[in-house]
Amino acid sequence: MTALRDSPEVTARRTRRARRYSTRDVVVLVIGLGIAVLVDLAVVWGPTLASVALSGTDWNGISELRWIGGDNYRDLTTEYPPFWTAVRNNVLWLGFLGLVATPFGLLCAVLLDRRLRMSRFYQSALYMPVVLSLAVVGFIAQLVYSQDYGVLNAVTGMNTDWLGDPSINIWVVMVAAAWRHVGYVMIIYLAGLKAVDPALKEAAAIDGASERQAFFRVVFPVLRPINVIVLVITVIEALRAFDIVYAINKGRNGLELLSVLVTENIVGEASRIGFGSAIAVVLLVISLGFIVTYLTQVFKEGR
Amino acid sequence: MTSTLTEPARTSPAAPPPPSRRVRPLRLLLHVFLFLVALGWLAPLALAVYASLRPYEETARLGYFSLPETLTLDYYSEAWTQAELPKYYLNTLIIVIPGVVLTLALASFTAFTIARLHLPGRWILLVVFTAGNLLPPQVLITPLYTIYTMIPLPWWMSDSLSLYDSYLGLILVHVGFQFGFCVFVLVNFMSTIPEEISEAAMVDGAGVWRRYWQLTLPLCRPALAALGTLQFTWMYNDFLWALVLMSSGDKLPVTSALNNLRGQFFTDYNLLAAGSVLVALPTLIVFQMLHKQFVAGLTLGSTKG
Numbered sequence: 001m002t003a004l005r006d007s008p009e010v011t012a013r014r015t016r017r018a019r020r021y022s023t024r025d026v027v028v029l030v031i032g033l034g035i036a037v038l039v040d041l042a043v044v045w046g047p048t049l050a051s052v053a054l055s056g057t058d059w060n061g062i063s064e065l066r067w068i069g070g071d072n073y074r075d076l077t078t079e080y081p082p083f084w085t086a087v088r089n090n091v092l093w094l095g096f097l098g099l100v101a102t103p104f105g106l107l108c109a110v111l112l113d114r115r116l117r118m119s120r121f122y123q124s125a126l127y128m129p130v131v132l133s134l135a136v137v138g139f140i141a142q143l144v145y146s147q148d149y150g151v152l153n154a155v156t157g158m159n160t161d162w163l164g165d166p167s168i169n170i171w172v173v174m175v176a177a178a179w180r181h182v183g184y185v186m187i188i189y190l191a192g193l194k195a196v197d198p199a200l201k202e203a204a205a206i207d208g209a210s211e212r213q214a215f216f217r218v219v220f221p222v223l224r225p226i227n228v229i230v231l232v233i234t235v236i237e238a239l240r241a242f243d244i245v246y247a248i249n250k251g252r253n254g255l256e257l258l259s260v261l262v263t264e265n266i267v268g269e270a271s272r273i274g275f276g277s278a279i280a281v282v283l284l285v286i287s288l289g290f291i292v293t294y295l296t297q298v299f300k301e302g303r
Numbered sequence: 304m305t306s307t308l309t310e311p312a313r314t315s316p317a318a319p320p321p322p323s324r325r326v327r328p329l330r331l332l333l334h335v336f337l338f339l340v341a342l343g344w345l346a347p348l349a350l351a352v353y354a355s356l357r358p359y360e361e362t363a364r365l366g367y368f369s370l371p372e373t374l375t376l377d378y379y380s381e382a383w384t385q386a387e388l389p390k391y392y393l394n395t396l397i398i399v400i401p402g403v404v405l406t407l408a409l410a411s412f413t414a415f416t417i418a419r420l421h422l423p424g425r426w427i428l429l430v431v432f433t434a435g436n437l438l439p440p441q442v443l444i445t446p447l448y449t450i451y452t453m454i455p456l457p458w459w460m461s462d463s464l465s466l467y468d469s470y471l472g473l474i475l476v477h478v479g480f481q482f483g484f485c486v487f488v489l490v491n492f493m494s495t496i497p498e499e500i501s502e503a504a505m506v507d508g509a510g511v512w513r514r515y516w517q518l519t520l521p522l523c524r525p526a527l528a529a530l531g532t533l534q535f536t537w538m539y540n541d542f543l544w545a546l547v548l549m550s551s552g553d554k555l556p557v558t559s560a561l562n563n564l565r566g567q568f569f570t571d572y573n574l575l576a577a578g579s580v581l582v583a584l585p586t587l588i589v590f591q592m593l594h595k596q597f598v599a600g601l602t603l604g605s606t607k608g
Contacts, residue, residue, distance in 0.1 A: 021511065022510060024510055024511075024512070025510050025511040025512075028510070028511050028512045029416060029420075029422075029511060032409075032412040032413070032416065033412075033413060033416055033428075035409060036409050036410075036412070036413040036432075036482070036486075037428075039409070039475070039478060039479045039482070040431070040432055040435055040479060040482070040483070042450075042475075042479065043443075043447065043475060043476055043478075043479025043480060044435035044436075044438065044443060044479050044480060044483070045431070045435060046446075046450075047443035047444075047445075047446040047447040047450065048435075048438065048442055048443045048446075050443075050446035050449075050450075051442060051443055051445060051446055054445065054446060061449065108337075108340065111333060111336070111337060112337070116333070116334070116337075117334075118334070118337075118338075121341065122337045122338070122340070122341045124594070125340075125341035125342075125344045125345050126340070126341065126344055127598075128344065128345065128348065128587070128590070129344065129347075129348075130601075131536055131540075131583075131586040131587060131589070131590040131597070132540070132583050132586065132587075133539070133540035133541075133542060133558045133582065133583070133586070134540070134542065135540075135542040135558055135559070135561060135562070136540075136558070136561070136579045136582055136583050139351075139561065139575050139576070139578075139579045140347050140348070140350070140351045140576075140579060141347075142572060142575075143347075143350055143351060143354050143367055143572060143576060144347055144350065146367075146572065148363075148366070149362055149363060149366045149367050149572075150366070150367060151350060151366075151367050151368045153366075154366045154367065154368035154369070155368060179344070179347065182344075183344075184601070187598055187601050187602060188601065188602060191598075191602035232437070236437055236439070239439045240439045240440070240441075242440075242441070242542075242543055243542040243543060246542070246543075246546075247542070247562070258441070259439060259440075259441040262441040262442075262444065262445065263441060263444065263543070263546075263547060265445070266444070266445050266448050266547065273445055273449065276445050277445050277446070279441075280441055280442045280443070280444070280445060281442075283439050283441055283442050284438070284439075284442040287437065287438060287439055287442065288434075291434050291437045291438070292434075294437070295430055295433060295434060298433075299426070299430070
């Protein structure tokens with residue numbers, strides 16, 4: 001069928017057909033696609049471009065627009081200490097999700113990808129947190145980590161202020177975020193593993209490969225498209241992280257993240273739109289790098 | 304991709320490893336490990352439910368990790384009546400239902416034109432839509448906030464007289480932000496439907512709308528169900544958009560309103576736990592009831608056919 005799709009006579013027929021849309025068809029298309037493009041431009045790409053433009057100004061929402069070039073970026077990196085804390089925290093977040101939560105999700109998927117009794121129960125338990133709002137996860141985290149009444153201190157006998165101590169709070173919050181991320185990764189890998197041709201594993205087993213060898217040499221390489229997708233989801237989740245720290249302490253005192261700093265500069269007391277946009281552009285550049293990688297992969301595989 | 308929807312029975316007689324005796328203790332170990340992980344995963348939720356059933360002075364004295372002296376549903380009635388949760392649930396529905404319906408309608412038509420009509424530039428359109436969905440919201444939130452405050456609306460559409468602090472504004476941002484993902488998933492799904500059906504209809508003189516509405520859409524029901532479930536959960540769980548684009552406390556959706564249960568100087572975490580449980584409940588119910596759709600929705604976007 002794919003061969004037929006590319007044959008010249010089909011292409012020719014298609015070109016002829018392209019001119020055969022009735023007036024009504026054209027109206028339907030223009031309205032339907034027009035709304036879609038308009039909404040996308042108005043809500044997503046327009047504001048994104050505006051962020052880039054505003055990041056070169058010192059606008060505060062009321063003043064005249066004044067172009068100050070790269071000053072915001074200079075101030076950001078030299079005179080705004082929360083920026084580097086936030087960058088460090090975002091990198092930690094990414095590292096933790098990428099090196100701890102994601103491999104753990106993969107491990108669970110591999111373990112669950114066999115005929116097991118109670119497999120449904122294990123799966124449901126693992127992805128239960130995925131349906132929860134990160135804000136709710138943030139509130140639940142407070143029950144676990146509270147210094148005076150929290151479960152963690154009660155069980156371990158410690159008296160640590162898990163969420164108040166700026167040197168450790170980011171770690172325990174990342175554990176809470178990972179609680180949700182593991183299930184997400186597990187679902188995706190499990191679907192990927194089920195799609196792997198069982199004949200591959202059989203062939204490996206016949207050739208005398210151990211289960212571990214079969215996984216790392218045969219199955220994991222076949223999962224490459226899934227790996228890319230999981231990588232991108234991990235990166236995007238790490239860059240988007242916001243709700244959970246905001247629900248805990250509005251993202252202050254050790255829990256600064258780039259996303260929080262952007263929001264702070266508009267909903268906070270100081271309305272520094274130009275400055276906030278510069279932080280947004282930093283986020284944009286990092287995420288676009290990964291989005292492009294992802295889309296290249298997806299569209300290369302797809303067609 | 305479709306395989307995730309139909310969940311194919313793994314038709315390989317040789318798939319389970321030959322039952323040798325050496326494997327049995329390993330299998331037991333596997334069960335122990337998975338069981339402990341599952342318990343660990345459920346524990347925080349169980350804790351939230353448990354905390355919500357106990358009075359504050361008791362947990363303040365004994366901590367959350369203790370045997371109960373009294374169990375009470377008072378916090379639930381307090382969250383329900385004093386914190387006016389029903390009102391916030393209603394706000395959520397006002398935003399989420401039109402949000403999901405409009406997203407799916409717009410996305411399915413766009414996906415249909417991309418997958419079926421061979422228009423020039425359709426792949427560029429798809430890339431732009433998909434990429435937009437992957438951006439962190441903070442990248443565009445500042446200008447969006449500014450634009451929203453500048454767009455006037457008549458009083459019957461928004462009592463704030465602008466797009467800022469209006470239900471319409473939130474619906475719009477959800478539609479714009481989520482529809483890229485839906486287009487991507489639906490294009491993948493539609494390209495697995497045999498094109499001949501649509502082509503035959505075209506030869507019979509069916510117009511674009513008819514081919515979309517009567518021929519393609521009914522075949523997309525599984526994908527639409529999966530996406531609907533997922534989008535409901537995502538829009539319901541939204542915290543950020545309402546935080547930034549709403550200012551009246553009484554118009555907040557329920558997830559963002561949860562923050563109101565926090566006092567200025569003192570927070571009763573047991574009340575907050577009851578609120579969290581109540582907020583989490585609808586998504587947990589949806590998840591239990593539409594488990595298959597939910598998983599299919601997540602995996603549809605990631606594993607393409």
